[in-house]
Amino acid sequence: xxxxxxxxxxxxxxxxxxxxxxxxxxxxxxSGADRQAGVMAIKPSGxxxxxxxxxxxxxxxxxxxxxxxxxxxxxxxxxxxxxxxQHFSNIGSIVHTHSVQATAWAxxxxxxxxxxxxxxxxxxxxxxxxxxxxxxxxxxxxxxxTGKVIVERFTKRKLNPDHVPGxxxxxxxxxxxxxxxxxxxxxxxxxxAIAEMATLTLAIHPAIKPISQVLLxxxxxxxxxxxxxxxxx
Amino acid sequence: xxxxxxxxxxxxxxxxxxxxxxxxxxxxxxSGADRQAGVMAIKPSGxxxxxxxxxxxxxxxxxxxxxxxxxxxxxxxxxxxxxxxQHFSNIGSIVHTHSVQATAWAxxxxxxxxxxxxxxxxxxxxxxxxxxxxxxxxxxxxxxxTGKVIVERFTKRKLNPDHVPGxxxxxxxxxxxxxxxxxxxxxxxxxxAIAEMATLTLAIHPAIKPISQVLLxxxxxxxxxxxxxxxxx
Amino acid sequence: xxxxxxxxxxxxxxxxxxxxxxxxxxxxxxSGADRQAGVMAIKPSGxxxxxxxxxxxxxxxxxxxxxxxxxxxxxxxxxxxxxxxQHFSNIGSIVHTHSVQATAWAxxxxxxxxxxxxxxxxxxxxxxxxxxxxxxxxxxxxxxxTGKVIVERFTKRKLNPDHVPGxxxxxxxxxxxxxxxxxxxxxxxxxxAIAEMATLTLAIHPAIKPISQVLLxxxxxxxxxxxxxxxxx
Amino acid sequence: xxxxxxxxxxxxxxxxxxxxxxxxxxxxxxSGADRQAGVMAIKPSGxxxxxxxxxxxxxxxxxxxxxxxxxxxxxxxxxxxxxxxQHFSNIGSIVHTHSVQATAWAxxxxxxxxxxxxxxxxxxxxxxxxxxxxxxxxxxxxxxxTGKVIVERFTKRKLNPDHVPGxxxxxxxxxxxxxxxxxxxxxxxxxxAIAEMATLTLAIHPAIKPISQVLLxxxxxxxxxxxxxxxxx
Numbered sequence: 009x010x011x012x013x014x015x016x017x018x019x020x021x022x023x024x025x026x027x028x029x030x031x032x033x034x035x036x037x038x039s040g041a042d043r044q045a046g047v048m049a050i051k052p053s054g055x056x057x058x059x060x061x062x063x064x065x066x067x068x069x070x071x072x073x074x075x076x077x078x079x080x081x082x083x084x085x086x087x088x089x090x091x092x093x094q095h096f097s098n099i100g101s102i103v104h105t106h107s108v109q110a111t112a113w114a115x116x117x118x119x120x121x122x123x124x125x126x127x128x129x130x131x132x133x134x135x136x137x138x139x140x141x142x143x144x145x146x147x148x149x150x151x152x153x154t155g156k157v158i159v160e161r162f163t164k165r166k167l168n169p170d171h172v173p174g175x176x177x178x179x180x181x182x183x184x185x186x187x188x189x190x191x192x193x194x195x196x197x198x199x200x201a202i203a204e205m206a207t208l209t210l211a212i213h214p215a216i217k218p219i220s221q222v223l224l225x226x227x228x229x230x231x232x233x234x235x236x237x238x239x240x241x
Numbered sequence: 242x243x244x245x246x247x248x249x250x251x252x253x254x255x256x257x258x259x260x261x262x263x264x265x266x267x268x269x270x271x272s273g274a275d276r277q278a279g280v281m282a283i284k285p286s287g288x289x290x291x292x293x294x295x296x297x298x299x300x301x302x303x304x305x306x307x308x309x310x311x312x313x314x315x316x317x318x319x320x321x322x323x324x325x326x327q328h329f330s331n332i333g334s335i336v337h338t339h340s341v342q343a344t345a346w347a348x349x350x351x352x353x354x355x356x357x358x359x360x361x362x363x364x365x366x367x368x369x370x371x372x373x374x375x376x377x378x379x380x381x382x383x384x385x386x387t388g389k390v391i392v393e394r395f396t397k398r399k400l401n402p403d404h405v406p407g408x409x410x411x412x413x414x415x416x417x418x419x420x421x422x423x424x425x426x427x428x429x430x431x432x433x434a435i436a437e438m439a440t441l442t443l444a445i446h447p448a449i450k451p452i453s454q455v456l457l458x459x460x461x462x463x464x465x466x467x468x469x470x471x472x473x474x
Numbered sequence: 475x476x477x478x479x480x481x482x483x484x485x486x487x488x489x490x491x492x493x494x495x496x497x498x499x500x501x502x503x504x505s506g507a508d509r510q511a512g513v514m515a516i517k518p519s520g521x522x523x524x525x526x527x528x529x530x531x532x533x534x535x536x537x538x539x540x541x542x543x544x545x546x547x548x549x550x551x552x553x554x555x556x557x558x559x560q561h562f563s564n565i566g567s568i569v570h571t572h573s574v575q576a577t578a579w580a581x582x583x584x585x586x587x588x589x590x591x592x593x594x595x596x597x598x599x600x601x602x603x604x605x606x607x608x609x610x611x612x613x614x615x616x617x618x619x620t621g622k623v624i625v626e627r628f629t630k631r632k633l634n635p636d637h638v639p640g641x642x643x644x645x646x647x648x649x650x651x652x653x654x655x656x657x658x659x660x661x662x663x664x665x666x667a668i669a670e671m672a673t674l675t676l677a678i679h680p681a682i683k684p685i686s687q688v689l690l691x692x693x694x695x696x697x698x699x700x701x702x703x704x705x706x707x
Numbered sequence: 708x709x710x711x712x713x714x715x716x717x718x719x720x721x722x723x724x725x726x727x728x729x730x731x732x733x734x735x736x737x738s739g740a741d742r743q744a745g746v747m748a749i750k751p752s753g754x755x756x757x758x759x760x761x762x763x764x765x766x767x768x769x770x771x772x773x774x775x776x777x778x779x780x781x782x783x784x785x786x787x788x789x790x791x792x793q794h795f796s797n798i799g800s801i802v803h804t805h806s807v808q809a810t811a812w813a814x815x816x817x818x819x820x821x822x823x824x825x826x827x828x829x830x831x832x833x834x835x836x837x838x839x840x841x842x843x844x845x846x847x848x849x850x851x852x853t854g855k856v857i858v859e860r861f862t863k864r865k866l867n868p869d870h871v872p873g874x875x876x877x878x879x880x881x882x883x884x885x886x887x888x889x890x891x892x893x894x895x896x897x898x899x900a901i902a903e904m905a906t907l908t909l910a911i912h913p914a915i916k917p918i919s920q921v922l923l924x925x926x927x928x929x930x931x932x933x934x935x936x937x938x939x940x
Binding site for chain 3 (some may be wrong): 915922925937
């Protein structure tokens with residue numbers, strides 16, 4: 009088998025999202041892409057995280073979704089992942105979970121306002137929420153259409169997926185990404201914390217406004233881009 | 242002793258509901274049925290989960306509730322379990338806990354609306370809540386009558402217990418079931434997560450509506466029945 | 475030293491309330507009484523739970539509060555404990571913590587309504603809350619007066635401390651008791667769960683009414699008194 | 708290298724805030740000061756807590772912020788810490804985290820009212836919240852200006868930082884301190900518990916008033932100052 013390193017990374021991040029407390033039962037799947045090789049790799053459907061090995065990971069072509077390696081049936085959410093890799097050209101890993109706090113916002117069908125710097129450090133603006141899928145979009149090619157409403161939201165709002173590294177699918181749950189599996193995992197953990205803090209913030213002060221654009225820019229750019237001065241050089 | 246395998250399974254699931262964080266103190270009991278043998282097995286009353294062994298499990302006849310094996314007094318909720326096995330002919334295991342989030346909905350006497358796909362994956366419609374028992378129903382044969390108001394709710398609403406695998410008893414707590422102990426446990430964990438997500442969803446957006454019937458059908462049928470395509474073939 | 479067994483029990487329950495997650499920092503103290511010997515024993519003030527040994531426990535006379543054994547300064551809440559032992563003649567152990575959920579109700583200065591059977595199994599009616607202490611009661615003999623407002627609440631409402639095994643001190647935190655350390659610990663754990671469930675219940679349905687007196691009686695008496703049929707004979 | 712003992716203490720408290728559950732991802736940094744030596748020591752920026760060793764800790768001059776020891780880039784929040792040490796002359800350690808419950812209050816831009824004795828034991832009055840920084844204050848010397856709005860709040864309200872050992876920075880998170888690392892850690896844990904209890908208290912009784920000044924004084928002075936009688940002599 010080829011793509012051993014990619015399969016190992018994807019196996020590991022699927023175990024890491026469980027360790028991070030983001031997974032309820034088997035609700036969750038993480039994938040990774042090798043842009044140079046033109047492939048993505050993803051967890052098989054409904055397999056226990058404990059039993060998961062790199063050999064269980066399924067490898068597909070980024071161009072057409074054809075399975076290149078793996079004997080297991082891939083995660084039912086694979087068409088969503090594939091569509092995101094095809095349209096968000098810099099992302100290298102996607103984490104989908106039903107983590108409780110972020111899922112509550114997805115179910116409430118509300119974008120998460122940026123109430124503080126924890127949010128601003130990870131996401132340059134509100135966490136967006138998709139529109140609900142139409143009956144037709146649900147009945148046929150449901151998982152592909154889930155990817156399409158995500159991309160539609162980013163296109164319509166002119167959002168940059170490198171600066172807004174995740175989305176809430178209405179009535180469903182979050183999809184979070186990053187340039188690498190480590191960054192996608194970090195963002196998924198951050199989105200869960202952001203969601204919990206936002207719910208509590210509203211409970212304490214229902215009319216609170218988001219932080220200023222200046223503070224949002226400051227914190228996001230303190231950690232991202234050429235002016236970043238957070239972390240070790 | 243006979244029914245060794247059933248006693249072992251029932252002992253194990255009683256320990257598993259504790260490990261899953263569903264049990265407050267000793268509030269919880271799980272049972273299993275062997276339909277071919279015409280028996281059910283259940284935890285004894287008020288025994289510590291740590292000390293529980295398969296030999297402590299009590300075996301009763303499904304036909305008339307007569308104790309067939311076991312020296313301990315059976316769980317005080319046994320008549321509820323027995324009544325459910327007698328009227329819901331496909332269920333093979335029942336989990337009763339006072340898990341905090343689902344019990345809050347039982348105490349609020351509200352059915353849990355289907356706000357998202359986590360719910361839709363496990364329960365084909367709202368999680369129902371019984372009516373409160375009358376004074377007469379409480380005073381005599383309380384536990385049997387608890388089973389009766391559950392069955393009454395399913396009959397009146399034409400609910401299928403194979404598709405709606407649990408219920409909230411008003412002012413009390415959830416009873417959750419499945420075809421096997423493993424599935425009953427999975428459903429009990431799912432109901433607790435569903436309950437927590439629903440409470441948070443309402444806190445974020447009190448007027449939010451349930452997801453569409455089309456999305457509910459899609460997710461439930463993606464995992465259940467002849468069209469299912471989730472998990473490994 | 476005498477009272478070795480009492481000191482060991484009291485040392486153990488102080489460690490157990492930490493293990494049960496009821497203690498924030500060092501906020502918590504548990505005591506036990508030996509009615510026949512006419513003594514009570516309590517945790518010393520501000521000592522780490524990890525380092526606590528039976529030799530650190532302070533033993534006092536139930537009659538007059540005179541220290542009989544122990545080199546450490548007793549818990550500052552000792553006069554409260556002593557007053558409760560003197561006026562509630564059947565209680566054998568008291569647990570005082572600042573456990574988060576029950577303390578929130580004490581701070582809200584609201585009694586906890588009986589919304590369900592988890593509550594009814596442990597407490598025969600609402601969990602009462604004291605009136606706030608007056609300025610004079612706070613300035614002099616504060617801890618003794620805390621005991622007095624607790625007893626006042628029970629006397630005025632004609633509450634039986636054997637059936638209502640705890641109280642919320644307004645603006646402070648819960649005191650919970652039982653005939654033995656094991657029962658006091660169980661009640662303290664139950665009160666914390668009851669408090670959390672009640673907060674969630676109100677969030678889901680703010681106008682929900684308590685369960686009926688018939689159901690309250692049924693569950694309490696199922697576990698307590700001559701008609702009890704819960705647990706092993 | 709000098710300051711070995713200070714570096715060890717600061718390394719340890721940075722690990723302790725993680726163990727105490729106060730840290731989300733790498734959001735958190737703790738510092739300590741040696742007043743006699745005229746130095747402070749702080750965590751480096753963006754380094755994993757697990758991998759942190761005393762040698763990674765950066766030592767700076769309290770007088771002018773010049774780095775005296777350490778090869779790593781110091782925490783980006785260092786100018787905030789330095790300003791606080793320069794203006795609050797008795798504090799010996801500062802803990803900054805994005806702990807969920809206290810951060811929610813910072814995001815809600817509400818001071819935490821003193822609803823109970825857990826709060827009164829640690830903080831002599833409400834936990835204050837700063838004003839939001841202006842655009843100019845954010846754009847230039849952001850971290851220094853964060854320190855300045857904290858000091859401004861204490862000056863304007865005539866608050867004593869020895870009696871009010873922490874603050875919420877609006878739209879950001881808490882900074883908590885104490886005379887020693889152990890006390891700063893204790894206060895940070897206490898503030899998180901206070902914040903959670905206050906949120907729950909408001910959920911149960913939105914119109915509840917703070918406790919009386921007499922009770923606040925009693926509890927604070929029971930533990931602090933010449934009249935203290937809590938703990939061992």
